[in-house]
Amino acid sequence: xxLIVQKYGGTSVGDIERIMAxxxxxxxxxxxxxxxxxxxxxxxxxxDRLIGLARQxxxxxxxxxxxxxxxxxxxxxxxxLSMALSAKGxxxxxxxxxxxxxxxxxxxxxARIRDIDAARVRADLEAGRVVVVAGFQGIDEHGxxxxxxxxxxxxxxxxxxxxxxxxxxQIYTDVDGVYTTDPRVEPRARKLAxxxxxxxxxxxxxxxxxxxxxxxxFAGKYRVPLRVLSSFKEGEGTLxxxxxxxxxxxKIAGIAFSRDEAKLTVLGxxxxxxxxxxxxxxxxxxxxxxxxxxxNVAAQEAMTDFTFTVHRNxxxxxxxxxxxxxxxxxxxxxxxxxxxxxxxxxxxGMRSHAGIASRMFAALAEVGINIRMIxxxxxxxxxxxxxxxxxxxxxxxxxxxxxxxxxxx
Amino acid sequence: xxLIVQKYGGTSVGDIERIMAxxxxxxxxxxxxxxxxxxxxxxxxxxDRLIGLARQxxxxxxxxxxxxxxxxxxxxxxxxLSMALSAKGxxxxxxxxxxxxxxxxxxxxxARIRDIDAARVRADLEAGRVVVVAGFQGIDEHGxxxxxxxxxxxxxxxxxxxxxxxxxxQIYTDVDGVYTTDPRVEPRARKLAxxxxxxxxxxxxxxxxxxxxxxxxFAGKYRVPLRVLSSFKEGEGTLxxxxxxxxxxxKIAGIAFSRDEAKLTVLGxxxxxxxxxxxxxxxxxxxxxxxxxxxNVAAQEAMTDFTFTVHRNxxxxxxxxxxxxxxxxxxxxxxxxxxxxxxxxxxxGMRSHAGIASRMFAALAEVGINIRMIxxxxxxxxxxxxxxxxxxxxxxxxxxxxxxxxxxx
Numbered sequence: 138x139x140l141i142v143q144k145y146g147g148t149s150v151g152d153i154e155r156i157m158a159x160x161x162x163x164x165x166x167x168x169x170x171x172x173x174x175x176x177x178x179x180x181x182x183x184x185d186r187l188i189g190l191a192r193q194x195x196x197x198x199x200x201x202x203x204x205x206x207x208x209x210x211x212x213x214x215x216x217x218l219s220m221a222l223s224a225k226g227x228x229x230x231x232x233x234x235x236x237x238x239x240x241x242x243x244x245x246x247x248a249r250i251r252d253i254d255a256a257r258v259r260a261d262l263e264a265g266r267v268v269v270v271a272g273f274q275g276i277d278e279h280g281x282x283x284x285x286x287x288x289x290x291x292x293x294x295x296x297x298x299x300x301x302x303x304x305x306x307q308i309y310t311d312v313d314g315v316y317t318t319d320p321r322v323e324p325r326a327r328k329l330a331x332x333x334x335x336x337x338x339x340x341x342x343x344x345x346x347x348x349x350x351x352x353x354x355f356a357g358k359y360r361v362p363l364r365v366l367s368s369f370k371e372g373e374g375t376l377x378x379x380x381x382x383x384x385x386x387x388k389i390a391g392i393a394f395s396r397d398e399a400k401l402t403v404l405g406x407x408x409x410x411x412x413x414x415x416x417x418x419x420x421x422x423x424x425x426x427x428x429x430x431x432x433n434v435a436a437q438e439a440m441t442d443f444t445f446t447v448h449r450n451x452x453x454x455x456x457x458x459x460x461x462x463x464x465x466x467x468x469x470x471x472x473x474x475x476x477x478x479x480x481x482x483x484x485x486g487m488r489s490h491a492g493i494a495s496r497m498f499a500a501l502a503e504v505g506i507n508i509r510m511i512x513x514x515x516x517x518x519x520x521x522x523x524x525x526x527x528x529x530x531x532x533x534x535x536x537x538x539x540x541x542x543x544x545x546x
Numbered sequence: 547x548x549l550i551v552q553k554y555g556g557t558s559v560g561d562i563e564r565i566m567a568x569x570x571x572x573x574x575x576x577x578x579x580x581x582x583x584x585x586x587x588x589x590x591x592x593x594d595r596l597i598g599l600a601r602q603x604x605x606x607x608x609x610x611x612x613x614x615x616x617x618x619x620x621x622x623x624x625x626x627l628s629m630a631l632s633a634k635g636x637x638x639x640x641x642x643x644x645x646x647x648x649x650x651x652x653x654x655x656x657a658r659i660r661d662i663d664a665a666r667v668r669a670d671l672e673a674g675r676v677v678v679v680a681g682f683q684g685i686d687e688h689g690x691x692x693x694x695x696x697x698x699x700x701x702x703x704x705x706x707x708x709x710x711x712x713x714x715x716q717i718y719t720d721v722d723g724v725y726t727t728d729p730r731v732e733p734r735a736r737k738l739a740x741x742x743x744x745x746x747x748x749x750x751x752x753x754x755x756x757x758x759x760x761x762x763x764f765a766g767k768y769r770v771p772l773r774v775l776s777s778f779k780e781g782e783g784t785l786x787x788x789x790x791x792x793x794x795x796x797k798i799a800g801i802a803f804s805r806d807e808a809k810l811t812v813l814g815x816x817x818x819x820x821x822x823x824x825x826x827x828x829x830x831x832x833x834x835x836x837x838x839x840x841x842n843v844a845a846q847e848a849m850t851d852f853t854f855t856v857h858r859n860x861x862x863x864x865x866x867x868x869x870x871x872x873x874x875x876x877x878x879x880x881x882x883x884x885x886x887x888x889x890x891x892x893x894x895g896m897r898s899h900a901g902i903a904s905r906m907f908a909a910l911a912e913v914g915i916n917i918r919m920i921x922x923x924x925x926x927x928x929x930x931x932x933x934x935x936x937x938x939x940x941x942x943x944x945x946x947x948x949x950x951x952x953x954x955x
Contacts, residue, residue, distance in 0.1 A: 153602040187622070193562040194629045202632070205640050206625035209618035213596070216615035220603045223611070231614050235644065236689055257689075280645055280666075 139304040140172045140262070144272060144294035147181035148311045149368035150214050153221075156180075159309075159368065160221035163267055167227060172262045174301065176272040176294035177218055179210025200245035204274075204284045207246075208234070211271035211290070219269045229267040232257070234282075239275035239293065241283045244424060248283035249351070250275060250292060253300040270297060291352035299359035306361050307374075308348060313367035314375035315340065315347050317540040318392040322531045325541035329375050329390060336390040337363075337377045339483040339517040353377070388486030388493065389538045392531055393517075395479045398428070399452035400510070400521065401445055401459055405469030408434070408441040415466060416443055419458050425451040429479070429512045429521065440469075444510065446521065449475055477509060478527045481519040482534060494518050500537035506530050548713040549581045549671070553681060553703035556590035557720045558777035559623050562630075565589075568718075568777065569630035572676055576636060581671040583710065585681040585703035586627055588619025609654035613683070613693045617643070620680035620699070628678045638676040641666065643691075648684035648702065650692045653833060657692035658760070659684060659701060662709040679706060700761035708768035715770050716783075717757060722776035723784035724749065724756050726949040727801040731940045734950035738784050738799060745799040746772075746786045748892040748926040762786070797895030797902065798947045801940055802926075804888045807837070808861035809919070809930065810854055810868055814878030817843070817850040824875060825852055828867050834860040838888070838921045838930065849878075853919065855930065858884055886918060887936045890928040891943060903927050909946035915939050 143163065150156050159175075166173050179187075187206050191198040198206070215231035222229035237257055241248035261268045272290025275283050285292055291308055298306035313328065315337065320326040332340070334357040341350040347365055356363040356377065366374030406412055413432065420427055429446045447455045452475045463471045487493050497518055501508060506529065510521035522530055535541060552572065559565050568584075575582050588596075596615050600607040607615070624640035631638035646666055650657035670677045681699025684692050694701055700717055707715035722737065724746065729735040741749070743766040750759040756774055765772040765786065775783030815821055822841065829836055838855045856864045861884045872880045896902050906927055910917060915938065919930035931939055944950060 153599065157603070190562065190622070190626060191629055194566070194626060195633045198629050199632045202625045202628040202638075202640055205628070205642070206622060209621045209625075212618045212621070213599070213615060216611045216618075217599060217603060219611040219614070220600060220607050223608045224604045229611075231611055233614070233691075236691075282642075282645075 138170050138172060140174075140301055141166055142174045142176065142294050142298035142301065142303045142306045143309060144176040144290055144307065145178065145309045145368060146290065146311070147178040147184070149309050150177055150218065151181040153217070155368075156214070156217050156221050160218060160225050160227070162368075163222060164225050164227045167267055174258060174262070174268045174270060174297060174303070175218065176270050176290055176297060177211060177214040178272050178290040179207075180214055183210040183213065201281060204245045204282050207284050208271070208274040208282050211273055215269045215271045222267055222269070227267055228265060229269055230261050231269040231271075233271045234274035234293070235276040235280075237270055237297075239296070241275035241277055241285070243277040243279070243281065243283065245281075245283055247286040247424065248275060248277065250285070250296045250355075253296055255297070255300040258297070258301065285351075289349065289351070291349040292355055295352045295355040295359075295361055295363065298361045299355060303361065305364055306356065307364045307366055308352070309366050309368040310347060311368065312347060312365075313370055313372050314365050315377075316391065318531055318535055319394070322394070322528050323392075323535045323541075325535065327541060330373070331376050331378045332390050333485050334377055334379060335516055336483050336485055339481065339514070340391055340393045388490045389482050389484035389540065390486075391483055391540065392534050392538075393481045393483055394527060394531055396524070396527065397449040398446050398477050398479050398521065399449045399455070399475040400473065400477050401447065401452075401455055402472040403443045403459060403463050403466070403468045403470075404472065405440045406443055406463075406466045408439050412441070412466070413443065416459070416462055417445070419462050420445075420447075420455055423454060423458050425455050425458070429510055429519065431510055431512070446477070446479070446510070476524045477521050478524050479519050479521050480527065480530045480534065481517050482538065483517045485516050487516050487518075496537060497534060500533045501530055504529055504533045506533075547579050547581060549583075549710060550575055551583045551585065551703050551707035551710065551712045551715045552718060553585040553699055553716065554587065554718045554777060555699065555720070556587040556593070558718050559586055559627065560590040562626070564777075565623070565626050565630050569627060569634050569636070571777075572631060573634050573636045576676055583667060583671070583677045583679060583706060583712070584627065585679050585699060585706060586620060586623040587681050587699040588616075589623055592619040592622065610690060613654045613691050616693050617680070617683040617691050620682055624678045624680045631676050631678070636676055637674060638678055639670050640678040640680075642680045643683035643702070644685040644689075646679055646706075648705070650684035650686055650694070652686040652688070652690065652692065654690075654692055656695040656833065657684060657686065659694070659705045659764075662705055664706070664709040667706070667710065694760070698758065698760070700758040701764055704761045704764040704768075704770055704772065707770045708764060712770065714773055715765060716773045716775055717761070718775050718777040719756060720776065720778065721756060721774075722779055722781050723774050725800065727940055727944055728803070731803070731937050732801075732944045732950075734944065736950060739782070740785050740787045741799050742894050743786055743788060744925050745892050745894055748890065748923070749800055749802045797899045798891050798893035798949065799895075800892055800949065801943050801947075802890045802892055803936060803940055805933070805936065806858040807855050807886050807888050807930065808858045808864070808884040809882065809886050810856065810861075810864055811881040812852045812868060812872050812875070812877045812879075813881065814849045815852055815872070815875045817848050821850070821875070822852065825868070825871055826854070828871050829854075829856070829864055832863060832867050834864050834867070838919055838928065840919055840921070855886070855888070855919070885933045886930050887933050888928050888930050889936065889939045889943065890926050891947065892926045894925050896925050896927075905946060906943060909942050910939055913938055913942045915942075
């Protein structure tokens with residue numbers, strides 16, 4: 138008997154018919170003798186409906202209350218799925234995040250999981266029940282409801298799998314696995330049977346929407362075997378694996394990209410110790426996550442230019458914060474550009490293969506794309522380009538690195 | 547500074563505009579220096595929407611899961627109202643039933659409140675916040691979400707007022723007070739400035755929909771001053787008072803009625819000790835509330851006929867249970883009638899005035915209404931009649947007891 142945690146996203150539970158289909162799938166696993174915990178998101182559209190209600194009242198709803206509101210979305214789904222399971226003769230109990238003590242910090246709307254008390258879940262599994270848990274939500278130490286932010290249901294699933302030491306955490310979604318890149322941008326994109334955790338982590342962080350990055354981090358940290366599958370068609374999906382050797386021998390696993398980037402630059406700040414912290418500290422305090430950071434020597438002596446990227450949703454707020462900081466630092470100017478995207482090559486193969494970066498830059502130059510920023514890590518190279526070049530850039534790289542070719546068994 | 551608990555029903559918080567209006571009203575009380583706790587229902591329509599989803603899955607949804615589902619309705623409202631209060635510069639914290647430990651028994655869908663831990667509410671009030679609590683819901687000792695059944699938000703409000711020893715519990719609704727009878731049935735119905743708890747209890751139990759009976763019981767038991775007011779127009783509403791002397795000298799306070807009645811009869815059961823329990827025990831076990839009970843001598847010797855009424859929603863189930871019992875008891879026949887209504891005269895004045903009953907029966911006979919069952923208590927007389935006679939009966943009694951005449955100051 139295996140212990141499986143399955144997560145179904147909003148599209149997979151988008152209406153009653155789909156909820157019944159999920160119940161049918163869960164039942165099949167259970168009938169095979171597996172113990173199943175199901176983590177679900179809000180029905181698709183529900184989160185937007187709720188945010189819409191809140192925005193009619195406040196442009197920026199009180200974060201604590203927004204969490205109280207948003208968390209009802211998954212609560213509806215857990216109840217309906219448990220009913221659907223019962224209707225199919227499969228006993229089930231639903232739990233909110235609070236009920237299974239998914240303890241988080243108090244950063245409302247983007248809380249992080251600290252601990253899970255899995256005792257109640259275990260007891261239900263032992264009693265032969267399927268356990269249905271609300272994803273995306275938890276409680277903080279004061280007993281206040283928190284949410285993990287959009288996509289947090291994946292993280293909930295992995296955290297629960299880790300707490301239960303599950304044999305596999307299966308993320309059911311509307312795609313049937315991890316692709317070399319987004320097939321909507323490059324139709325020749327190819328599904329990967331396996332991908333390493335490191336690669337997946339980079340892909341997720343770079344905007345491959347298949348899995349939430351925190352979920353992948355969590356899975357890597359607690360060594361939870363993770364699998365991405367489709368809710369709508371059968372298949373093995375993509376296994377996220379710890380063993381690099383098992384991964385196909387390609388240099389590059391895929392091309393990730395992120396449309397929702399924005400770039401901010403402070404020109405002419407004193408080139409002295411602590412300046413990076415002075416600039417980014419207030420940004421972090423505003424709970425804005427910074428992605429790429431670049432510091433250049435400025436035209437003026439003893440001065441430097443400082444550039445970083447944030448999620449486009451945070452752009453307006455980041456600009457506001459940065460303008461305040463710039464004044465304090467007597468900076469020359471603040472520039473911003475919310476019309477940029479990031480394209481990244483990802484692959485553990487980079488470690489042992491030289492020349493990847495130059496091939497990448499050459500491929501982009503060939504189609505006339507100007508690179509605005511570059512950032513590299515051990516297994517990825519990212520470039521920031523103008524938004525309009527996204528599709529062109531992805532396709533050029535997909536072609537240049539031969540990602541459309543069939544896998545060799 | 548007074549401590550006021552206000553309860554707003556589904557119509558009062560039916561859309562964002564109305565929620566803003568409630569926030570405005572709450573703020574006015576708070577600006578006067580009062581501490582305010584607000585208890586809210588689900589937005590009107592929401593409960594039906596949720597039940598509709600559940601019924602697409604199961605005709606009789608699993609009670610435990612139905613509560614998980616239904617309780618989201620109020621949770622949405624508390625979040626939105628707290629946001630609305632914040633938007634008006636009035637700091638507020640929302641709480642689900644579970645969060646303020648509204649401890650109930652485990653009778654899902656119709657749970658009863660056992661205890662409330664008001665510590666958290668008190669702390670917020672002391673910090674100058676308005677506290678917004680989800681009505682209708684609680685948790686049981688296992689931490690499972692429960693609901694009190696429809697209308698249970700009134701009970702939540704009164705229970706919270708009792709726990710906080712509030713100065714007044716105000717129930718805001720879509721009517722502006724308690725009337726001598728339903729104005730939709732008798733347009734000459736008159737609003738009462740005051741009514742005693744006992745009268746209100748009888749009126750509520752007899753189907754006057756202004757207040758939930760359990761709420762009135764709770765208020766009476768814990769001596770919580772209760773006031774019924776309109777959310778939509780200004781006014782003093784009706785105060786439910788403990789002092790009988792203070793109440794106008796009328797013999798009759800009003801005429802209550804209940805449309806949703808059904809009658810069940812077992813003919814020819816052994817006339818022996820324990821038979822009533824044998825008949826009603828299984829009904830109670832099925833969690834069906836019985837209202838009127840009448841036992842007659844049957845035509846056969848040593849036999850008896852047994853009749854009782856239940857809520858019409860419970861009719862089918864009660865009939866099923868009763869047919870099982872009747873077989874065990876070798877009863878002659880089971881009869882049922884779901885097309886009946888109950889009309890009741892209520893008034894503490896009955897205690898000191900004779901002849902009310904005969905005047906009532908005469909008034910009904912005069913318009914040709916056949917009485918099917920009669921039941922009396924110290925301050926009320928109820929009759930069961932065919933459904934079609936409801937309006938006629940109410941109007942005849944309203945006239946006969948002069949309820950349309952103006953109050954004497």
